[in-house]
Amino acid sequence: MYTITTVTQPCADTKHPLLLLQTVHGDRYMFGKIGEGAQRAITENKIRLGKLENIFLTGKLDWSSTGGLAGLILTIADQGKDKIVLNYGNKLINYIISSWRYFVFRFGINLQSNVLSSKDNNQLYKDSLINVKAFTVAPRLSNEPLFNNTEDTVLNTIVANMFPKHPPAAKYDPTSDPHLNVELPRINFEQSSTNYEISFNPIRGKFLVQEAIRLGVPKGPLFAALTKGLPVTLEDGTIVSPEQVLEKQRRFPNVLILDIPDDSYIPSFKEQFSNYDSEHLGTIYYFLDESITINDELIKFMESFSTSNKNIKHIVSHPNISLNNLAFVGSAITTLKLKALQLENYNLPRTNNFLSKDFYDCFEKPVPSGTSLIQSQEDTLQTDLPKSNVYIMDKDTTVTIDATPVDESTDNYKCQVDTDGRHRNDDDKIWRELYNTHIEPLNLPTVSYETLVTNQKNQNNFNNSKEKADHVEIITFGTGSALPSKYRNVVSTLVKVPYVDENNKISQRNILFDAGENTIGQINRNFSENKKKELFENLKMIYLSHLHADHHLGIISILKEWYYYNKSDINAKVYLISPWQYNKFVKEWLLLESPEILLRINYISCEHLINERVCRMETKPINVDEYVDLMNEECSESEATSDGESAGELRSLKRRKLELNNMTSFRNIKMIRSMYEDLNIQRFQTCRAIHCNWAYSNSITFQISNTKTFKVSYSGDTRPNIEHFANDVGQNSDLLIHEATLDNELQEDAIKKRHCTINEAIDVSNKMNAQKLLLTHFSQRYPKVPNIMNNVKIKAKEYCFAFDGMIVDYEKMGEQLAILPKLGNLFVEEAAEEQEEEKTQLAIRGDKKQNRKEKKTGKSKKIDK
Structure with missing residues (x-):
């Protein structure tokens, strides 16, 4: 009747668990965290979202647990879905949604937030199939409201205006909309964790047709009344009750989902569930964050539920318990095929694991070969739980729930946990299976399993030798557009630019051009811990070209990871170059969860690097009090209009122009000079891209040494920009990284969507006189290979087409040319x-x-x- 499948689990690709509850009729609900990579996992698993209406978010709301939510909502809206409800245990959900207001706007979808508070026993989610009760748990009790009534109203109104029923009449810019360009209220509190109990509505027993006939009930309306549980009276006055003609009612076991953020929450969880009635409980999911310690206290909490019911199934998710399986197998196969043709241009995705010895020993679970074990406590963990009832949450963990007659004991609950077992194999077996299935049939010469996998496992091919230390290198973490797909993640490009000082000491500058959702997942799969540390210590700049979500939903994770590796160096700074609206979003978000990072970010507006005499001014946001006055004024105007005042006056109010901030027309020269000095930059210029408002292309000239420079230009998303990009800021670039979204025969689409075809991108390169060209940002309609043949002549000395995870040594950029004819056969x-x-x-x-x-x-x- 019901199944619960695992959409994501803790691994390098997806950090948190997400569950999909499905009914036999296809109704769908999601429970868990919508972290980065969740949308791609949905695509990988071919999950249809047509009947998804409710998402129940668990745990704390931080970027790690909600980084994929905005992208998923945009995709759901673009697929024509007209309603989605986000359920959570407090009103913070409205702050989360409001923080997206500068880059998320979709009409035609009704996005609702629904607060399910455990403080209000009547505030449950109910429909014809399921009931969901929320439990909010915090480390310490607090009676302070999250927001006052005014702030609540402001946040609710912002959310409503982000998802209007009808499209705007003219070109839309959220920063000029007085309903959206509003300062959000400040938050300073300790978050609670939201957890859920799912109960399923019982179903009536089977109607006994022959028994009804025997009792003299005629077929027709009386049959229908009995099936609805109503007694009927026959012509002779006999009363037939439903119990006489219906089998016993059947019920389903309940499901409990517990999301524990860290050890400090466990005492509160124990108190919250100390009197919990687990008699009708079939399954408990434990979503344990990475900071949870696997120890006696945790095991005793798990045991507390089995006092009255020994048959509960316990499914545990934790980064040191769940295996680091490949979430995106399709992408891994693509990498394996490309690596077979260019061995040193790709890293094999890493699947190494650190697993909890305490847990695996306690529950006698088999440990995959080659796994590293870690131990949390000296004494061996002991448990009274039946070991066969404890499961490790894996990629293919499925819970099947069927109905049982109400008077049967919990021993007969039909609640079955299945895993197909494939993903519990050791690492070598997984890769051997992929090689045998997908590489061997290609009959590629001299590509043995040992060459491609055994010798390359855990090997790094980026910045990995003295010979390449003074070479520019590029790694394309994502090469797709619009949304993550099975074969291409959204766009993200890292360029390593060396600097050789007067003592011949080489240092590195890693520059990240855009960072689409789950760029961090790509980094996790590509690099060991030591190499990740090196990459982030060398990360000096993050550049965002424009505000479309597919270009920046990965930046917050990158900033947090940068801080993790650089916090001990108090002098370390990272430069964030972005449109000014994105800087506001960064501040609002990091104030919520990591305000200390803000002190380490040197922000420069893309507009302040524009190659023009005058900078556009930023729009001043409205503060909360002003916004409330505006809403009251609109309300009064609406009433006045209904009393006969002209509608024109009301429209003029809605079109009220926001005040411009005059000070923002002055470039931040001090910060720009600091960046030039810190990063050894000779020149950094932007020009306006032909794409959307506040979109930019750029060109940066780095000092490689006292006598040598390197000029890299990045298009972002744009139509061909010959005047300002090719002939001006980017002229004579050493490297051009240019979007090539659409195939050449789709020029009309390119014009409509303000992107470039492959030939148009080549034309920009030719006019720019670029020495080398890298084409990226391909439409997801070309998941494998774009049209790489029959294009116009490329004047650049060398060029290549980007694939996810591709590592390119600038000195050897043309090597891909030799394998281009073979790519189609792959x-x-x-x-x-x-x-x-x-x-x-x-x-x-x-x-x-x-x-x-x-x-x-x-x-x-x-x-x-």
Whole structure:
């Protein structure tokens, strides 16, 4: 009747657990955390979102647990879904949504937030199938409200205006909208954790037709009344009750989802659930964050639920318990194929694990070979829990829940936990299976398993030798556009630029151009801990080209990881170059969870680097009190209009122009000079991209040594910009990184969406006189290989087409040219799969169209009747 499957688990690709509850009729609910990578996992697992309406967020709301939520909502809206509800245990959810206001705007979808507070026993989620009760748990009691009534109203109004029912009449800029460009209220509190109990509505027993006939009940309306639980009276006066003709009612076991952020919460969890009735409990999920210690206290808490019910299934998720499985197998296969042609241009995705010896020994779980074990306490953990009832949450963990007659004991609850076992194999078996299935059939010469996998496992090919120390290197963490897909993550490009001082000492400057969602997951899969540390210690700048979500939803994670590796060096700073609105978002978010990072960010507006005499001014936000006055004024105007005042006056109020901040027209020369000095930059210029408002292309000239420079230009998203980009700021670049979103025959689409075709990108390179060209940001309609043949002549000395995880030595950039003719043969099976998927989608769309037609016809017949 019901199944609960694992969408994501703690691993390098996806940091937190997410569950999908499905009914036999296809209704869907999500429970857990929507972290970065969740959307891609949904695509990987071919999960349809058409019948998804409710998302129940668990634990604390920080970026780690909600970094994929904005992107998922945008995708759901773009798929035509008209309603989604975000459920959580307090009103912080509205602050989270409001913080997206400068880059999330979709009409036609009704986004609602629903607070399920454990302080109000009547505030439950209920529908015809399930009931969900929330439990909010905090380390310390607090009676302080999160927001006052005014702040609540402001946040609710902002959310409503981010998702209007109808599109704006003209070109829309949220920064000029007085309903959105509002300062958010300050928050200073300790977060609570939201947890859920899911109960399922019981179902009536089977109707006993023959028994009803025997009792003299005629077929028809009386049958229907009995099935609805109503007694009926026969013609002779006999009363037949439902119990006489219905089998016993059937019920389902409950499910409990507990999300424990750290050890300080465990005493509060013990107190909260000390009197919990677990008699009808079938399964408990434990979402344990990485800071939770696997020790006696935790095990005793788990045991407390089994006092009255020994048959509860316990499913545990923790970074040191769940395996570091490949969440994105399709992407890993693509990397393996490309690596087979260019061995040193890709890192094999890492699957190494540190597992809890305490837990695996306590519950006698098999440890995969080659795994490192860590121990939390000296004494061996002991437990009274049946070891067969404790499961490790894995990629394919599925709970199946069926109905049981109400008078049967909990021993007979039909609650089954299944794992298919494939992903519990050791590392070598996983890679051997992928090699045998996907590489061997290609019949590539001299690419043995030992060469491709055994000798390359845990090897790093980026900045890995003295010979490459003084070379510019590029690694493309993501090369797709719009949204993460099975084969391409959204765009993110890191460029390593060396600097050789007068003593011939080489230092590195890592520059990140855009960082789409889950760039951090790509880094985790590509690098060991030591190499990650080196990468982030050398990360000096993050550049954001514009405010579209596919270019920046990974930046907060990158900033947090940068701080983790650099916090001990009090002089370390990272430069953030972005449109001014994004800086406001960074401040609002980091004030919520990590305000100390703000002191280490040197921010410069893209506008202050513009190669023009005058900078555009920023718009002043409205403070909360002003916003309330504005809403009251609008309300009064609405009432006045209804009393006969002209609608024109009301419209003029809604079009009220926000005040400009005159001071922002002055460039931050001090910070720019500091950046030049700290990063050994000779020149940094931006120009306005032809894409959306506040979008930029850039060009940076680095000093490589006292006598040598290196000029890199990055297009961001744009139409071909010959005048300002090719002929001006980017002229004579050593390296051009340019978007090539669409194939050449789709020029009309490119014009409409303000992107470039491959030929248009090449034309920019030719006009720029770029020495070398890297093409990236391909449409997700080209998941494997874009059109790499039959393009216009490229004048650059060398060029290449980017793939996810590709490592390019600038000195050897043209080596890809030799393998271009072979790329088409690599992806025959993916092409077949894609065609099959297209057929399925066409069939689904055809069914929906037919259903709409039938509904329309049925409605017409009803009207005629």
